[in-house]
Amino acid sequence: MVRFLGLRLARALLTLVLVVTFAFIVLRLSGDPALLIMSADAPPEAIAAFRQAWGLDDPVWQQYLRYFTAIFRGDLGQSMRDGRPAIELVAERVPATLALTLPALAMKIGLGIPAGIYAALHRNSFADRAVMLLAVAGFTVPSFVLGLLLVLVFAVQLGWLPSGGQDSWRHAILPVLTLGIGGAAVLARFTRSAMLEVLGQPYMRTALAKGVPWHVAVRRHALPNAAIPTVTIVGFMVGSLLAGAVVVESVFSWPGVGRLLVVAVANRDLAVVQCILLLVATTMVSANLIVDLLYGALDPRLRAQAKGANG
Amino acid sequence: MLRATRRTALLTAAAATLPRIALGQADQRPSLTIAVQKLSNSNTLEPPREQSNVGFRISNLFAEPLIETDWRGDLSAKPGLATAWRRTGERTLEFDLREGVRFHDGRTITAEDVVFSFGERLFGSDPSRADTAGRDGVLAGGTGKEPPSEVVAVSRQAFPGLQRMEVVRPGVVRFVNAQPDVTLEARAQQNIGVIFSRTAFADAESWLAWARRPVGTGPYRIVELRPDSALTLEAHDDYWGGRPPLRRIRLVEVPEVSSRLNGLFSGEFDLACDISPDLVSEVERNARFEVLGSPINNIRIMAMDRTNPVLADARVRRAMTHAVDRRVIVEALWAGRTEVPRGLQLENYGPMFLPDWENPRFDPAEARRLLRDAGYRGEPISYRLLNNYYTNQVSNAQIVVEMWRQVGLNVQIEMKENFDQLVARTPGRGIRDWSNTSTFGDPVAGLLRSYGPRTNAARYGEWTNEEFDRAAVALTTSNDMGQRRRLFRRMLEIVEREDPGYLVLHQAAAFTAKRKDLVWRASKGWPMLFGPGQVGTGA
Helix, strand or coil: CHHHHHHHHHHHHHHHHHHHHHHHHHHHHCCCHHHHHHCCCCCHHHHHHHHHHCCCCCCHHHHHHHHHHHHHCCCCCECCCCCCEHHHHHHHHHHHHHHHHHHHHHHHHHHHHHHHHHHHHCCCCHHHHHHHHHHHHHHHCCHHHHHHHHHHHHHHHCCCCCCCCCCCCHHHHHHHHHHHHHHHHHHHHHHHHHHHHHHCCHHHHHHHHCCCCHHHHHHHHHHHHHHHHHHHHHHHHHHCCCCCCHHHHHHCCCCCHHHHHHHHHHCCCHHHHHHHHHHHHHHHHHHHHHHHHHHHHHCHHHHHHHHHHHC | CCCCCHHHHHHHHHHHHHHHHHHHHCCCCCEEEEEECCCCCCCCCCHHHCCCHHHHHHHHHHCCECEEECCCCCCCEEECCEEEEEECCCCEEEEEECCCCECCCCCECCHHHHHHHCCHHHHCCCCCCCCCCCCCCCCCCCCCCCCCHHHHHHHHHHCCCEEEEEEEECCEEEEEECCCCCCHHHHCCCHHHECCCHHHHHHCCCHHHHHHCCCCCCCEEEEEEECCCEEEEEECCCCCCCCCCCCEEEEEECCCHHHHHHHHHCCCCCEECCCCHHHHHHHHCCCCEEEEEEEEEEEEEEEECCCCCCCCCHHHHHHHHHCCCHHHHHHHHHCCCCCCCCCCCCHHHHHHCCCCCCCCCCCHHHHHHHHHHHCCCCCCEEEEEECCCCCCHHHHHHHHHHHHHHCCCCEEEEEECCHHHHHCCCCCCCEEEEEEECCCCCHHHCHHHHCCCCCHHHHCCCCCCHHHHHHHHHHHHCCCHHHHHHHHHHHHHHHHHHCCCEEEEEEEEEEEEEECCEEECCCCCCCCCCCCCCEEECC
């Protein structure tokens, strides 16, 4: 187990290093922050002064080394646009994003998984087809289209809810719905197909032939076996809690991490972008690790395999 | 337990009347919520740090210069915080300060505040050392008050010859320039030269804290700037021009144009800014809304790189200028709601405006002839542009490329992501999109900000011309208006006809959608004005 965790952590660290390096190279070689932050009409002296103040005149490899060594000292740098520590800026926005993504995650799980199970258990029924129709629609409509549609209906036509902003809990309803509907549709489809696969397995036939009641067979044998692919998808959703709302935050003018990322990338505000990427990558890697551990808890065969490998 | 006695009943009744009295005394003025695409590029509100269209839009709300611009009229100069001004020499300009003007912190403006606003605020505690070496950029957490290096550089460009602002006597200040400059009055109109409170600056904990909440004299005071989210302003009831008509103004950052319009239609926003011309008819289909807008002090141009092997021959560049039908673009993409200027100049240049100057005429036959003479054989010319950074940018590019194709020019669009990629000195750099804002009414604030010595066209290595550069220096320093006009004409001849550095397309226009019952007029520049007499609600 220790070896397993150690290997996973080493891989996670390597992933983080690669993410930081890749982002640094792409951002530094594709735009000059001085020109982007000061605007193209700024006098050449102002641009030169800005570049000098932020060390942008140094060779790229020196800037990279400086940045990388600072990370190990716990210094994630300062925003060139804002002048404040990048970590402070990002931390300020995290609650706003979680205020959307956590309720949306609950909605995805609460709606998607039961709908998928129900559709699988009532295969080819009207309910199954209705659930799948909604799931396909929710899955295929891009979030910015869905968001604008919801705004048109609930804000512009009916006037029930605000169209954007972050002033009260009512402002969160439409963005949460936009995020939740798409995710619930994905989960419903995955859960349904996983359930269908499990329901067709010989062990289900055997259980039923032994006289095990249908609902017990489903609860004891089908659900745990079908949980593996569903947990994988949920894990991915947990991993994208911080950066999964970039588009929705823009459509609903929600000042979260996603909006900050868009602005920071556009301005090549490297420290802020890197800070967000590190945070997102860490969340994603942690979620993956937890999912791996859950696999073992959910599936005795994997536990046995792990024991066999260790023994 | 409260016993229901006569006394408690009386007290309860008295208490119940209190909110009503408070309500009766409450401020009945309306508040406005305005949706904008961007609040501030730099997340600050100090004009020299925020020299952008979004910064120009809001600075008039909270700060004022000595000489104001008639933004809703002919853009001419009018008294601002100075009631009068006069030349006392070729290098000096005196201002009589308006009496009894109060800052948002309640203090009365003094000559010392003006000296501070043109000194320590722009150039640091030692204005004689106005270089940028050794200064920091904006750094939070520190308590330093020195303006960051880029602020000093921008201020130096705005007031290149400023030696000092000095107090002549209480209520009178003198601007002393190092050399003669006929544009001193016009320079004083720039929003970099607004007057801020010296005491409030001293009380601020850092330069960044100050730049997020500067204390000026405008009709509204800054309550809160939430970066990338919202800016809240409240009426400054001691405003010298009268009681502001709005209780509160809230500018909300809404990056998507469809979201801005949806918020307008649903009643959350009173105005939605930055509306593209193709959406005007969609908004006005609803009888409750209208779109206001007019040409502003910004001209869209296409810059040409004379170091490009194909464009090195001026005849190819001249052919390009003759192949574009500017009126068609204005009609097709702007529904006729903007103008084609007479070259890179605006009518508010006053005596420096050349009313008989024309853009190279639309003449495809002449364009073909020039290309034939130049021996052009269809060599590709790259045209770099951004994805609608400027309004209608991509559609405009497609139309112009087709116009060029009609005369035999093979121009190929290269989409870029940002300005750095646009101007990068990589092989093939040819044409690119650009714009030019005249920060005040003189060619030195327009043409000479982009072309000439120490400008970005020279810095990027796109275009220089020795005779043009000599004329630019002479124009900047000459006091003889006749000579200045001759020099300006000669410069336009060089850069627009003989050795083209750019091609003028049209004036930019800003469009704002609003409720019809809101009585308000857009200005002829970026600034949005909501001062006394400038906004009201209809019956």
